[in-house]
Amino acid sequence: MEDLSLLQQNVLEKYKKLAQVLHSLDETFKKFNSSDHSDVSPESILQQIRDIEIKIAQIGTLLKGSVYSLILQRRQQIKGSSG
Known part of the structure; x- marks a missing residue:
């Protein structure tokens, strides 16, 4: 990862965090589907x-944060190269 900014x-x-949350969500669905729900x-x-809703909200937050960080860095790069 040394070559990465x-x-x-x-x-x-x-x-990576998103993948962990999705894995946890998948496990929740598996448990929910495999158990006997009569009781x-x-x-x-x-x-x-x-x-599950909380986990989905976390996924959305992670994605928004990633995009926002990318946009901010791009803006800083543009300002740095034009100034």
Whole structure:
């Protein structure tokens, strides 16, 4: 990773976190689908759905942060090269 810029390293780190969140989300879905739900309360199912919503929000935040960082660095590069 020595050949990568700081921004590239940051973006890769954020994608690594994104992959971890997606993996966790996948595991949640697998657990949800594999268990017998005859004795599961609606409140429990709603809580699991809320947990999934939080993970999806984290994914969105990671993606937005990656794009925002890229845009900021590009602007700084443009200002630096024109000034």
